[in-house]
Amino acid sequence: MIDILQMRYFVALAETLHFGRAAERLHISQPPLSRQIANLEKELGVRLLERHTRQAALTYAGRRFLEDSRAVLASFDQACRNARLADGGDLGELSIGFMMHAAHTVLPGLTRRFMASHPQVQVELREVVPNALADAVLTGRFDAAIMFNPGPVRGLDAHAIFREPLCLAVHARHPLAGREGIQAHDLVDERLIAAPADVAPTLREAVVGFCRLGGFEPTVRLEAQLQQTIVSLVAEGLGIALVPQSLRKMGVADVVFRDLQEAPTIEHVVVWRPGNLNPALRPFLSEAGIVPRQK
Amino acid sequence: MIDILQMRYFVALAETLHFGRAAERLHISQPPLSRQIANLEKELGVRLLERHTRQAALTYAGRRFLEDSRAVLASFDQACRNARLADGGDLGELSIGFMMHAAHTVLPGLTRRFMASHPQVQVELREVVPNALADAVLTGRFDAAIMFNPGPVRGLDAHAIFREPLCLAVHARHPLAGREGIQAHDLVDERLIAAPADVAPTLREAVVGFCRLGGFEPTVRLEAQLQQTIVSLVAEGLGIALVPQSLRKMGVADVVFRDLQEAPTIEHVVVWRPGNLNPALRPFLSEAGIVPRQK
DNA sequence: CGATCATGATACCGAAAGGGTATGAATGAA
DNA sequence: TTCATTCATACCCTTTCGGTATCATGATCG
Known part of the structure; x- marks a missing residue:
């Protein structure tokens, strides 16, 4: 059966056109190379080289086989490298x-x-x-x-991997919009907008826990899954919300973000x-x- | 050293995910297959399959190696076929x-x-x-x-591979344009256009020989390498010519082609x-x- | 024109690798 | 728990591979 070894030998030989030097390059002696090439030719049923005393020359079929063999060897070696890369998570x-x-x-x-x-x-x-x-x-x-x-x-x-404090999002004309040092009990009686507990339980817990520290149980009559949606609802004047601080980067008209004293954090x-x-x-x-x- | 055999074994195994059935498909028994796969994994340094008791499953690296191996095997086999095709003159x-x-x-x-x-x-x-x-x-x-x-x-x-008679090419208003059964001696004193002897010796020989059979030595004062050029020169009224019959297929204005009696042939x-x-x-x-x- | 040299093929040997059979270990099913 | 399935391991034999020694051939050179 023809195998990749014979192809490697053939390519080395085709590149040197000299059995002795090709064998040297392959770190084997000349007779095994002669035999492998002979086997290869026999199994292909095709003469790949014309042996002359002073030098060998590729036949047409040999030239073709050289080109193809180079491509096969390259993809073979690549396949092995790829397996190692894939195993290492690099591919x-x-x-x-x-x-x-x-x-x-x-x-x-x-x-x-x-x-x-x-x-x-x-x-x-x-x-x-x-x-x-x-x-x-x-x-x-x-x-x-x-x-x-x-x-x-x-x-x-x-x-x-990340923890950020919540901040207060209110409409620009809301009384708290100009306040500093807002604390939990300042939010009593406000209409809170928050994510449902089943969607973001820890976020919801942070909001509710903050209110409880201020001494009251918040009532949430409006819920939305996405923080961005919640901010939009605040912009529409439908309530206030405690949202992750990074939402400040969003430019939303009519919404003001305020720091909280002892702000809860979300992970x-x-x-x-x-x-x-x-x-x-x-x-x-x-x-x-x-x-x-x-x- | 990894070789094409192990790749073939691996592909068979990856396609069945069953050592016994893969071995059967490869016409070998199960233990050599197990060993070859183990060797392959060892030489790659990569685990290709997760062996479970009931079935095997490819790892990520194994999936990658399967895809690559299929491509390598296809190009390998193609290379061998190509060598045979090239040797047979079919590629x-x-x-x-x-x-x-x-x-x-x-x-x-x-x-x-x-x-x-x-x-x-x-x-x-x-x-x-x-x-x-x-x-x-x-x-x-x-x-x-x-x-x-x-x-x-x-x-x-x-x-x-082909032999065709020469025919006479004359200008449409030339006296010979209407004649039938033209013979060699009818061309005496005509200005002949022909290809140079070094370009088409047998053609020149055919023309000259035909004239000699008519009893005269032709004078060629205008030469051109290509038959098509010669016909164009005839169309311009610069002389007459003996040209291969197939030039009749060319439609050239003002040129008339006439059969010759005992026409010489060109090969x-x-x-x-x-x-x-x-x-x-x-x-x-x-x-x-x-x-x-x-x- | 013959001696010499270079080159590849052949013969033979020991080592390595491949495949086969027998059997063990592990695990899921009954 | 027992049994069946499946893959791994152990061991043997054959094949193949690479190495050394040697031969055949043809080009080169005195």
Whole structure:
């Protein structure tokens, strides 16, 4: 059976046109090379070289086979390299799901760093409403997701990568719009807009907990999943909200953001399935500052 | 060393995900397959499959290696087939030089037949002034050439493939334009236009010989290499000419072609270098009706 | 024109690798 | 728990590979 070894020998021979020197280059002696080439010609049923006493010359078929062999050897070696690269997470695909909010905070930098250090990994980024993210990671739809901390989820590992304080978002003509040093009890009787507890439980908990510290139980009569939506609702005068500070970067007309005294904080986490065997996941987590524990 | 055999084994295994069935498909028993895969993984330094009791599953790196391996195997097998095809003259390049006149006679049909029976041979056709053709074949510029018979040329084989009578080309207002049964002696005192003897010796010989049979020695005061040029000169009233009959197909205003009694004939030959080892040359010659003698 | 040299082929030997059979270990199913 | 399935391991034999020694051939040179 013809194998890659004979092709390597043939290419070396075709490039030197000299059995002795080709053998030397291959770190073998001349007779095995002669025999391998003879075997190759026999199995192909094709004469590849004309042997003359002083030098050998490729036949037409030999020239063709040389070109093809070079291409085969290159792709063969590449295949082996690729397997090692893929195994090391340096080649392949990585699919990341994230809540919209992350696009304004950690996602851009993290993605840029990972892509720079792993140029051969195809990265798929996909925005998803937060409550679908955990399931999507569990089913394998995503290799990892970036979201507000959902609390412990069975089958998922999570690691905090970012923490930011909440701030108050009010309409520009709201009485609190000009106030400094706003505290929890200043929000008594305000109509609060917040994300549903099932979508972002820790965020909701932070909002509610802050109010309780101010001595009252907040009433939330309007809910929206996305922080950006909540800000828009504030702009429309439908209420006030406690939102992550990074939303200030969004320019929204008629909305004023104010710092809070003893502001609660909200955490971004990366979540992943510990059983996920995509080798590109580990370097991604490393880039996020996470050293996953060995299984 | 990793070789093509292990790749074949791996692809079979990856496609069945079952050592026993893959081994069966490869016509070997299961233990050698296990060992070869283990060797492959060891040499790559990469785990390609997760072995579970009930079924195996490819790792990420394994999936990548499967894709690459399929491509490598395909190109490997293709390289072997190509060598055989090239050796048989069914794949490669063939370069044919020809005098312009052949484009009106044998070249189109011959080329069409050869290309139809050898679709994978790249054919290069190149028009050349006739006296350069023999040298171009000798130097290897062309694998073969089609031309008027140049007589014996050292180092070239030649074989006739077409013979056509010459006819008379005269201006439409020439006295001979209306004559039938024109004979050689009717051309006495005419100004003849012909190709130089060094360009097309047999053609020139045919013209001169015909005149001698009519009892006179022709005077040629105007020469041109190409038959088409000669016909144009006839159209301009610069003289008359004996040209191959197939030039009648050219529509040239003011030129009339007349049959000759006992018309001389001119031969097209294919010439080639017997030492030319391009395998595509033999089938080309066969297509031209030539069975080259074995060297 | 014969001696010499360079080159590739051939013969033979020991080592390595491949495939086969027998069997063991692990794990999911009954 | 027992059984069946599946892959890994152990061991043997054959094939193949590479190495050394040597031969055949043809070009070069005195």
